[in-house]
Amino acid sequence: MTDDWATFGADLHVELRGTGLRTGLMDALREAVRTGRLTPGTRLPSSRTLAADLGIARNTVADAYAELVAEGWLTARQGSGTRVARRAAPSARRPAAAAAPRPSPARSRPAYSLVAGSPDLASFPRAEWLKAARRALTAAPHEAFGYGDTRGRIELRTALADYLARARGVYAEPGRIVVCSGFVHGLMLLAAVLRRRRVREVAVESYGLDLHWRRLTEAGLRLPALPFDERGTRTEELAGPELKGVGAVLLTPAHQFPMGVALQPGRRAAAVDWARRTNGLILEDDYDGEFRYDRQPVGALQGLDPDRVVYLGTASKALAPGLRVGWMVLPESLAEEVAAAKGESDWASGTPDQLTLAEFIASGAYDRHVRAMRLRYRRRRDQLVAALAERAPGIRVSGIAAGLHAVLELPPGTEASVVQAAAWQGLALEGLARFRHPATPATRDALVVGYGTPPDSAWSGALDALCRVLP
The missing domain is CATH 3.90.1150.10 (Aspartate Aminotransferase, domain 1)
Known part of the structure; x- marks a missing residue:
């Protein structure tokens, strides 16, 4: 016998009270409408479906529906089914709430x-994104919607490898890319791996985001700050005795946030020389690196030494932060370790967004x-x-x-x-x-x-x- 409750109509949670089934059903439906749990216009299950759900006779439900229609709680129309009437139902009595304090101008939502x-955010390319999503999801294999590779979908990693090499001068292979849920997620994964490698200090720039510093500190890392002048972060200070214990450095070389200075060539070279000499690691935050106005964008620092630099990028500035898609291009010696750390945390960008972004890039819409x-x-x-x-x-x-x-x-x-x-x-x-x-x-x-x-x-x-x- 077919289970009607599993195959027909909408689900409706009703608790029957009292001894009479019809009266109990009517009281329960009135209460659901009165309290707003069933809103005006809501379509109710057919009498046959609700009777099967509740284990009562179909006529009992039909009679209850008919009486509530007569009272004005419900409406019934041929071809439209039984619905909650579109009228103002009295609300359940609730204790009067204290008057909310009037917000001061300083605390009001800013204009x-x-x-x-x-x-x-109003410039998000909705039409092009929808087209890319339709193409990507139509072509996607069934296995794409499983758990899959912790590094991310191969379609997105392949598209990113091509784009980053062409547009940002990054040496990238799909196998060295790990897709993450934004820059902070990538930073958390790297912090965990650095701690396992017995790194205790990560140098940071004098100006930056406290959110990033907090995530590194929460991982148990100390954060000495590099000095800053009109030419940018003084990376030559990494060679100084006071920073002897530093095992990694976090930099925004293309466009320092928030000071807006591009790291000078000599200081880019100094950072790479330090990493080679000490077996250190550079974490490159390519913060809005694609938006340069007066000349060609400054290429990524990672291109100088792909084995000593982790390149981190996201779709947050070019598209929207709400996508929650970022990526890391990792040294070969680090890729498997970071992928394993991501698998442990099980944070992942959704497959549909990854597939859509891959198509968006490959089609030229991103450019x-x-x-x-x-x-x-x-x-x-x-x-x-x-x-x-x-x-x-x-x-x-x-x-x-x-x-x-x-x-x-x-x-x-x-x-x-x-x-x-x-x-x-x-x-x-x-x-x-x-x-x-x-x-x-x-x-x-x-x-x-x-x-x-x-x-x-x-x-x-x-x-x-x-x-x-x-x-």
């Missing part, structure tokens, strides 16, 4: 955001999107610089040759007051102090302005709000 670290966004962000950068020159001529702008943010130098002692004034203007904004390593002295006041963040509709308003709060 505009110039926080760095995000692209214009087209990056080029289009490069032009858009460059226009915004130029508009920012022009507005500051006209309305705040005393503000010096730096870090604008690449990326999605700029650094605005402020008069000494004004950073905190400007950030607070921005909050009162409904503008989310961050000062340089937010990104300073605890061991780095505070020698300058500045704002880190993310001009890639607002959608086009909000860009003009955000720019006006920024100019109003500048000293």
Whole structure:
């Protein structure tokens, strides 16, 4: 005999109360509608299906439905089934909630955001992404939806190897790529492997993201900071006696975040020389490296020595952080170890997104999107610089040759007051102090302005709000 409950209709959880089945069913349905568990327009199971689910006679359900229709709780129409009536049902009595305190202007949701670290989410290429997803999922083998290789789908690793070699100068083979759920996930995996290799210290830059520093610290690693000057991070300091215990270094050489300086050739060479001499490892965060405006993008540091540099990239800036897809190009000696560590944690980007991104890259849609966004962000950068020159001529702008943010130098002692004034203007904004390593002295006041963040509709308003709060 066929199990009706397993094959027909929608599921409906009903608890019958009292002695009469029809009365109990009607009371339970009224209560479900009254409390909002069954919302107006919800289609109920057929009388036959619900009777089979509850183990009662079909006529009992049909009679209950009919009476509730007469009362106005339900509606029944030929071809449309039985549904909850579209009317305002009285809500169940609940204790009166205390009046919520009125938020102060500083705590209200900002009208505009110039926080760095995000692209214009409204520009996500939805139509092209849907086309790529349709092609990718149509062509995908059935086994693609199993657990699969912990390194990630071979389609994505192959597409990434081709793209990174062509666009970023990375030496990449599919077997040396591990797909992860973003930069932080990759950093956590590397931290775990470094600890197993008895590394105790990882040098970091004087300015960066505290989230990254916390993840390394949580893995039991100490984080001495490298000095910084107008030419970027002073990687030659890695050879100094005070950093003798360092086994790895985390760098953003293409476009330092947040200072916006590209690591100078001599200092790139100094970092690689240190890694070769000490058997150390360089962790390269290719932060928005594809967005360079005044000349060709600076190639990845990994190309200088693929056996000593781990290249980390993501789709967060070029597409959207919500995809949660990142990748590591690893030295051959490290690839299996990192893949094994990923298997232990079982964090993975979903197969559909991996397959779609592989198709998106292979079809050329990724290149087209990056080029289009490069032009858009460059226009915004130029508009920012022009507005500051006209309305705040005393503000010096730096870090604008690449990326999605700029650094605005402020008069000494004004950073905190400007950030607070921005909050009162409904503008989310961050000062340089937010990104300073605890061991780095505070020698300058500045704002880190993310001009890639607002959608086009909000860009003009955000720019006006920024100019109003500048000293």
